[in-house]
Amino acid sequence: MKRGHILGLSFIAVAIVIIITSIGDASTYENFSTAKSMALNGKTEAIHVVGQLKKGQNGEVEGIELGEDKTSFIFIMVDNDGKEQQVYYNEPVPADFIRSEQVVVIGTYKTEEMFVAEKILMKCPSKYQETDVKPSTS
Amino acid sequence: MGNLGHFMVILAFVSALVSAVSYFYYTRASELEKPSWKNFSRITFYIHGFAAISIAVCLFEIIYNHRFEYFYAYSHSSKGLPVHYMISSFWEGQEGAFILWIFWDVVLGLIIIRTNKFWEGPVMLVFTLVQAFLVSMILGVVIGDLKIGSSPFMLLRDVSEAPIFQINPDFVPEDGTGLNPLLQNIWMVIHPPTLFLGYASTLVPFAFLMAGLTLKRYSEWIRPALPWAIFSAMILGMGIIMGAYWAYVTLNFGGYWNWDPVENAVYVPWLIMVAAIHTMITFKKSSTALKTAMILVISSFILVLYATFLVRSGVLGDSSVHSFTDLGLSGQLLIYMLFFLAIAVFLTVKEWKHIPTSEKEASVYSREFWIFIGATTLALMAFQVIVPTSIPVYNAIVEMFGGLSNLAPPADQIGFYTKFQLWFAVALALLTGVGQYFWWNKMSKEDLKNALVTPYIISMVLAAIIITVGKVYDITYIVIVLSGAFTIVANFTILVKLLKRKTFKLAGGSFAHIGLGMILIGIMFSSGYSDTISINMSGLTYKKDWEDNLNKENVLLWINKPLQMKDYDVVYRGRYKKVVGVPDYVKADAMESLDGVNEALALENIKVADKVYFQKGDTLKLVLEENSYFKVEYFQEDDYKFTLYPMSQPNPTMGLISSPDSKRYLTKDLYTHVSAINDYEEPEWNDDQFINAAPGEQFFINDFVTQFESADVVKEMDGVPLEEGDIAVQAVLTIMDYDVKKTLTPVFLIRGSQVGKVEYIDQDLGIKVEVDNIVPEENKFVFKVNTYQKDYVVMKAAVKPMINVLWLGTIIMLIGFSIAIFRRFDEFKKMKDKGLE
Numbered sequence: 001m002k003r004g005h006i007l008g009l010s011f012i013a014v015a016i017v018i019i020i021t022s023i024g025d026a027s028t029y030e031n032f033s034t035a036k037s038m039a040l041n042g043k044t045e046a047i048h049v050v051g052q053l054k055k056g057q058n059g060e061v062e063g064i065e066l067g068e069d070k071t072s073f074i075f076i077m078v079d080n081d082g083k084e085q086q087v088y089y090n091e092p093v094p095a096d097f098i099r100s101e102q103v104v105v106i107g108t109y110k111t112e113e114m115f116v117a118e119k120i121l122m123k124c125p126s127k128y129q130e131t132d133v134k135p136s137t138s
Numbered sequence: 139m140g141n142l143g144h145f146m147v148i149l150a151f152v153s154a155l156v157s158a159v160s161y162f163y164y165t166r167a168s169e170l171e172k173p174s175w176k177n178f179s180r181i182t183f184y185i186h187g188f189a190a191i192s193i194a195v196c197l198f199e200i201i202y203n204h205r206f207e208y209f210y211a212y213s214h215s216s217k218g219l220p221v222h223y224m225i226s227s228f229w230e231g232q233e234g235a236f237i238l239w240i241f242w243d244v245v246l247g248l249i250i251i252r253t254n255k256f257w258e259g260p261v262m263l264v265f266t267l268v269q270a271f272l273v274s275m276i277l278g279v280v281i282g283d284l285k286i287g288s289s290p291f292m293l294l295r296d297v298s299e300a301p302i303f304q305i306n307p308d309f310v311p312e313d314g315t316g317l318n319p320l321l322q323n324i325w326m327v328i329h330p331p332t333l334f335l336g337y338a339s340t341l342v343p344f345a346f347l348m349a350g351l352t353l354k355r356y357s358e359w360i361r362p363a364l365p366w367a368i369f370s371a372m373i374l375g376m377g378i379i380m381g382a383y384w385a386y387v388t389l390n391f392g393g394y395w396n397w398d399p400v401e402n403a404v405y406v407p408w409l410i411m412v413a414a415i416h417t418m419i420t421f422k423k424s425s426t427a428l429k430t431a432m433i434l435v436i437s438s439f440i441l442v443l444y445a446t447f448l449v450r451s452g453v454l455g456d457s458s459v460h461s462f463t464d465l466g467l468s469g470q471l472l473i474y475m476l477f478f479l480a481i482a483v484f485l486t487v488k489e490w491k492h493i494p495t496s497e498k499e500a501s502v503y504s505r506e507f508w509i510f511i512g513a514t515t516l517a518l519m520a521f522q523v524i525v526p527t528s529i530p531v532y533n534a535i536v537e538m539f540g541g542l543s544n545l546a547p548p549a550d551q552i553g554f555y556t557k558f559q560l561w562f563a564v565a566l567a568l569l570t571g572v573g574q575y576f577w578w579n580k581m582s583k584e585d586l587k588n589a590l591v592t593p594y595i596i597s598m599v600l601a602a603i604i605i606t607v608g609k610v611y612d613i614t615y616i617v618i619v620l621s622g623a624f625t626i627v628a629n630f631t632i633l634v635k636l637l638k639r640k641t642f643k644l645a646g647g648s649f650a651h652i653g654l655g656m657i658l659i660g661i662m663f664s665s666g667y668s669d670t671i672s673i674n675m676s677g678l679t680y681k682k683d684w685e686d687n688l689n690k691e692n693v694l695l696w697i698n699k700p701l702q703m704k705d706y707d708v709v710y711r712g713r714y715k716k717v718v719g720v721p722d723y724v725k726a727d728a729m730e731s732l733d734g735v736n737e738a739l740a741l742e743n744i745k746v747a748d749k750v751y752f753q754k755g756d757t758l759k760l761v762l763e764e765n766s767y768f769k770v771e772y773f774q775e776d777d778y779k780f781t782l783y784p785m786s787q788p789n790p791t792m793g794l795i796s797s798p799d800s801k802r803y804l805t806k807d808l809y810t811h812v813s814a815i816n817d818y819e820e821p822e823w824n825d826d827q828f829i830n831a832a833p834g835e836q837f838f839i840n841d842f843v844t845q846f847e848s849a850d851v852v853k854e855m856d857g858v859p860l861e862e863g864d865i866a867v868q869a870v871l872t873i874m875d876y877d878v879k880k881t882l883t884p885v886f887l888i889r890g891s892q893v894g895k896v897e898y899i900d901q902d903l904g905i906k907v908e909v910d911n912i913v914p915e916e917n918k919f920v921f922k923v924n925t926y927q928k929d930y931v932v933m934k935a936a937v938k939p940m941i942n943v944l945w946l947g948t949i950i951m952l953i954g955f956s957i958a959i960f961r962r963f964d965e966f967k968k969m970k971d972k973g974l975e
């Protein structure tokens with residue numbers, strides 16, 4: 001076998017390893033029900049859950065509790081199937097959090113009641129959709 | 139202005155198409171007809187260039203003159219912005235970014251016309267086609283349901299559905315919504331143009347390659363393309379580094395690189411471009427690797443388009459921190475990418491058989507072999523990043539065919555990418571060391587051993603020193619230090635040899651590789667040994683047991699209360715503002731905001747080091763009023779060390795925007811970042827409390843021991859003399875808050891039969907106090923007290939060691955690129971002057 005072939009084969013081998021690990025390490029999108037059953041079955045790797053913050057009748061966000069030293073907080077999230085869940089985040093409330101129209105939490109269930117997020121991604125109303133022009137008072 | 143702008147967009151689009159057709163006929167025309175086609179093509183391209191520049195001028199005029207009737211100005215700018223940030227507003231929106239790209243292509247095209255004789259036709263044909271696609275992105279033409287491009291010259295009333303426009307169609311908002319505060323940074327003024335120049339310049343080698351294929355000059359295209367490929371890699375690299383630096387100094391991402399899809403999307407084409415350069419150089423030396431070079435050049439160009447598609451089509455959706463919205467251009471971007479991919483693949487496949495290859499097997503002791511391995515490693519690095527970054531694309535494809543895919547990007551992106559990229563980078567570092575030796579010397583097995591022994595020993599010693607001094611005890615990190623040191627030493631030896639021979643212009647490679655070694659070591663230290671010193675050591679036991687395992691990386695600092703953070707004691711001292719004409723920060727409660735933009739009234743004399751800059755009552759000009767700077771003093775063993783002012787801005791549309799401040803040492807940075815602040819703009823005061831006290835007595839307010847020093851009759855208030863017959867009594871209360879003495883002076887005023895109570899608010903302590911009544915019989919004062927939280931800040935601090943090695947490494951690498959560009963362009967020019975190209 002020529003050296004070129006060996007090179008080519010090892011190139012392909014590495015590429016395959018990369019693809020396999022990418023798929024292996026890829027996380028998944030779940031809802032709170034599936035996430036919980038995963039955690040109960042001992043699968044503790046972090047997964048993604050997409051949803052919204054729980055809002056009251058007037059559209060205010062409900063259920064945010066700041067930690068004692070303000071360095072962590074708990075909030076209530078409603079996943080896309082409508083299931084409510086308390087989520088703990090070990091960071092101060094991120095910028096824009098209250099205004100976000102969609103949140104993605106990446107994390108896992110630590111107890112049956114509490115989902116612990118390692119990371120939160122937020123989708124905020126973009127400036128492009130900002131059609132709410134306020135007339136100025138002057 | 140908008141109509142002119144829109145007209146220029148259409149002109150640019152039409153002229154690009156005409157120019158493309160004309161260049162097409164030029165390449166086909168007989169020698170006799172060529173000059174006239176050439177003239178016509180050039181004129182149309184000049185018209186295109188003029189139109190493109192006019193578009194930019196029109197848009198900037200709209201922003202500069204605050205024409206808020208235009209959507210673009212309204213949503214990206216505001217009156218308070220200084221001019222250099224208006225430039226950032228220009229490319230904050232996607233349309234502006236496309237204009238920037240178009241502009242750079244025009245500049246590059248003009249340079250190509252000037253510097254090339256032989257290649258002009260086909261190269262410019264590719265250019266004009268690209269321009270047509272790019273201009274179509276901002277065309278803003280709607281045909282039925284089909285929307286082509288998104289125009290930056292739209293009027294707000296045509297975009298907005300706000301009810302005000304039904305009442306008054308001519309309504310123009312007073313002020314715009316402003317520029318994203320995170321982009322209000324000097325690096326954001328220069329980072330996008332650099333990056334887009336990088337994007338634009340990948341087109342040049344690609345265009346030369348396409349020209350080479352159509353003219354059946356399969357190898358000659360390399361010479362003119364090579365300086366451009368190096369240029370492109372340098373500019374892209376510079377853009378990436380600027381972005382990383384911007385992230386480091388302004389963003390709360392907590393570092394310079396986050397493996398975010400948007401970052402990856404630029405990193406991948408850069409890697410491929412660097413790989414392409416290496417194979418192109420090999421080909422010039424020894425006629426091998428031509429096909430590989432071609433594939434890499436095509437890939438880098440297509441990957442730039444793919445990056446644009448990923449970032450701007452909205453397909454990344456919720457997997458990226460940078461959220462660009464879908465402007466409905468995804469289809470157009472996709473067609474753009476597939477069009478050029480198809481052309482490139484078609485031409486390459488068609489000509490594949492004719493592309494010369496070398497049949498001889500590369501020896502292990504040849505430079506070609508090593509460089510080829512290096513290029514392969516680069517390509518694999520790129521592949522490893524692009525595969526997981528594209529996960530949202532796979533989902534989109536699966537869903538397009540009606541399937542359902544719930545694949546998500548890796549949860550721990552940094553860990554995931556690092557574990558691969560790190561080892562690839564180590565391999566690269568070793569390869570550059572060895573490869574450079576092969577490059578400059580023909581080597582046998584024996585020679586190689588002899589040549590490498592010295593640098594090997596030196597690098598071992600160097601690495602040993604770094605490991606001991608830096609206390610690097612992790613095996614992975616030791617390997618990185620070893621390979622980094624080897625690259626630096628090996629390439630440095632080569633560099634010295636080259637300089638001895640006085641051939642400075644050949645030294646580009648050595649410089650770039652030394653830079654690589656330093657970058658590697660810098661990244662290892664600053665990321666691997668990044669030490670969060672703000673670990674919460676308050677000793678609180680948490681209610682929930684699982685919380686114990688989580689490190690709290692933030693600390694809560696109450697104003698004036700010292701807190702220990704590892705080696706430091708830190709004290710938060712309150713909020714400050716930047717005032718024009720004052721060399722230091724000014725305390726926020728020394729001023730009162732006025733109605734004007736960035737204007738405030740001085741409530742006391744503003745002085746720094748006993749020099750008075752403004753008198754009480756003066757109007758102060760603030761540098762971006764929204765920005766507050768939080769003064770944090772650092773002590774070590776009771777000695778004051780330094781003060782940092784991390785910035786934070788409670789933004790009405792984006793929440794809290796923070797920007798860190800760092801103490802820079804030669805060997806490390808101490809990085810301080812505000813995570814949360816006390817909202818004291820509109821405090822919710824607690825219920826009224828009434829306290830009876832006589833002068834000289836002590837009592838408690840908000841847990842502070844308060845001394846009622848005295849009650850004095852005053853003759854003036856705030857510098858204004860009182861009226862005849864007025865009686866004003868000022869109570870003087872003092873509070874010791876740790877080492878700070880605060881004096882509170884509420885006033886009780888009797889004018890005729892009226893009573894005036896002037897309250898005193900201390901924002902820092904969260905106290906509002908007024909004299910509610912005076913009971914002369916008992917010599918008692920009745921104070922009405924409201925309390926709020928005392929001011930605090932939640933912050934994060936980390937030590938980043940050796941970050942300067944990283945920045946220095948990138949600068950050295952860029953110098954290396956510059957030297958290489960100079961050399962390669964010189965070669966091309968010599969050939970051109972000989973009339974060969």
